[in-house]
Amino acid sequence: MIQMNALALIVAASPAVGQPADEEALIRATLNELNVMSFAEGIEFCGYVGFTPEGRLAVSPPTRGDESSCLADDPDNLDLITASYHTHGNFSTEYSSETPSGTDMEGDEEEGIDGWVSTPGGRLWYIDTADMVTFQVCGIGCLAQDPEFIAGDDGLIADEYTYDELVERLE
Secondary structure, X not given: OOOOOHHHHEEOOOOOOOOHHHHHHHHHHHHHHHHHHHHHHOOOEEEEEEEOOOOOEEEOOOEEOOOOOOOOOOOOOOOEEEEEEEEOOOOOOOOOOOOXXXXXXXXXXXXXXXXXXXXXXXXXXXXXXXXXXXXXXXXXXXXXXXXXXXOOOOOOOOOEEEHHHHHHHHO
8 A cells, every 4th residue: 555644645725725836835745755656666656636525635545557657546535636646657768758748638638637747857747738738847856766767868858848749759
């Protein structure tokens, strides 16, 4: 069973419910911890962020994926889902894992939510499905980084991509 600290599971919502800074702090803490587990196990972890019945900002317990994908379980603890989250597993020269994928963006769009993605290089990305754009919230090393990570292996990484640019980049 995956155990996470209390901060990563529930953070009290501010009076301005849904304030992005609160969500970002919760996601940073959650994905920082899950990145370490992803690197050790060589798999992705995923879940959701949203609000509990009591109005608290929280993440769902993480679901274990495989080396290149993850399908989150329906959360029992959230009444309102605002975004997904997932790690990109450990570093591999076989995958372009330093950006979200087109599939990541499509999945969030289909669910009608935004998304958060962490990478082996320790980057944090936000997926905005209203505009179908993704941008780096913070760059290399801002979250836990895989000790095997090789900077530059995925080439030059921009700070932002539209869906079309991302799909073209990953082809």
